[in-house]
Amino acid sequence: MTTPSATAPRLHERLVPGPGAVAAAFGLGLFVVLATLPLGVGISLGLAVAATVGALVLLWLTSPVVSVDDAELRAGSARIPLAALGEARAVDRDGLRHELGRGLDARAYVCHRPWARAAVRVPIVDPADPTPYWLVSTRRPDALADAIDAARGAVAGGAAGNAAAGGNAAADGNVVADGADPA
Numbered sequence: 001m002t003t004p005s006a007t008a009p010r011l012h013e014r015l016v017p018g019p020g021a022v023a024a025a026f027g028l029g030l031f032v033v034l035a036t037l038p039l040g041v042g043i044s045l046g047l048a049v050a051a052t053v054g055a056l057v058l059l060w061l062t063s064p065v066v067s068v069d070d071a072e073l074r075a076g077s078a079r080i081p082l083a084a085l086g087e088a089r090a091v092d093r094d095g096l097r098h099e100l101g102r103g104l105d106a107r108a109y110v111c112h113r114p115w116a117r118a119a120v121r122v123p124i125v126d127p128a129d130p131t132p133y134w135l136v137s138t139r140r141p142d143a144l145a146d147a148i149d150a151a152r153g154a155v156a157g158g159a160a161g162n163a164a165a166g167g168n169a170a171a172d173g174n175v176v177a178d179g180a181d182p183a
Helices: 021-040 041-061 093-100 141-164
Strands: 012-013 065-068 072-075 080-082 087-089 108-111 118-123 134-137
Touching: 012 093, 012 141, 021 041, 065 141, 080 087, 087 093, 087 141, 093 118, 108 141, 118 141, 134 141
Parallel strands: 108 134
Antiparallel strands: 012 065, 065 072, 072 080, 087 118, 118 134
């Protein structure tokens, strides 16, 4: 039996837009055809294909990636060590509406895409971090919450084992890897 590496993802999800956005990209191509048809059919079709492909590539490149591995949670361009996280909680569609409205703390980190109609809320337990929690959109909230909690459990088990073996445990119980920035 092999053990997973420290960077093996437990969950990886790209929050690409749904079929409506893809249809809009093709609609853009149709609009370009109609707008440029007086220039000639060949030019019109070429511009339409370029516009459609460009729109689809732009949708792909601007879609954030949410992933959990054995060391950290990543949501878009942000990442946080698992040792700084509390227990993850899945948030359904109605709960997300509240979390993004009256329940939102302005200090929270939010990675939200409207086409992912659920999220996971993860409290930050690091007292030095002013961010109270992360709210991360996902299409699979239960799977993401389970992956975060499982990875946290593995980190906590490793921290307890390292401290028992006389390793370098931080004062608050978080283990800092050699050469890693503790912040």
